[in-house]
Amino acid sequence: MNAKTLSFGLVIALVTAMLAAGMTVVGTHLLRMDEAAGSSFLSGLFTSSSKESVEFVEIKNVVITLKSNTPKERYLLLELNMATNNPEHSRRAQDMIPAVRGATVSLLSDMDYDAVRAMNVNELHSKLMAAYAERFSRLKMDVPFDDIIISKMVFQ
Structure with a gap:
């Protein structure tokens, strides 16, 4: 394994780690906003918006x-x-x-x-x-x- 392959692997690992950390921060932020607002952004994507109760x-x-x-x-x-x-x-x-x-x-x-x-x-x-x-x-x-x-x- 030469230095070029090793540095390329390190760059890929670093980029992947940064993307994962960024997505975690954004997801946590969205969930906290939903809790504060009393609604759910994520569950709203998968449920009907017109819930009628009888x-x-x-x-x-x-x-x-x-x-x-x-x-x-x-x-x-x-x-x-x-x-x-x-x-x-x-x-x-x-x-x-x-x-x-x-x-x-x-x-x-x-x-x-x-x-x-x-x-x-x-x-x-x-x-x-x-x-x-x-x-x-x-x-x-x-x-x-x-x-x-x-x-x-x-x-x-």
Whole structure:
């Protein structure tokens, strides 16, 4: 091995060491900036930037007396969940539970037991969403939730 080969090997080792040290310093600096800012530059490269969370506002025990052709009283028990994607909308939906309950009772109490019983969940969902849109438009408000989920439906 001559002096020229030895010096060339030393230069390559020195350049590689300096690049590794520089990358370590830059990486450490980026990680510390992410910790201070509360976000992650590196993880942001590999994840979706549009993370939406869904919040639910529960309405329990909505009892509706349905019309019946028999002298026997007929009831429907519903439990609903209003789905929102925004904490502000969630708070507004919580405040508007009486309007949602009222629209639900108004819609279904005028219906015959057999007609409601014959509906599937999707039909009932569509009718409820239309009733809520109408109720909130009369109140001159936007509907504060994106969807309604029927979590319980019991007929008696």
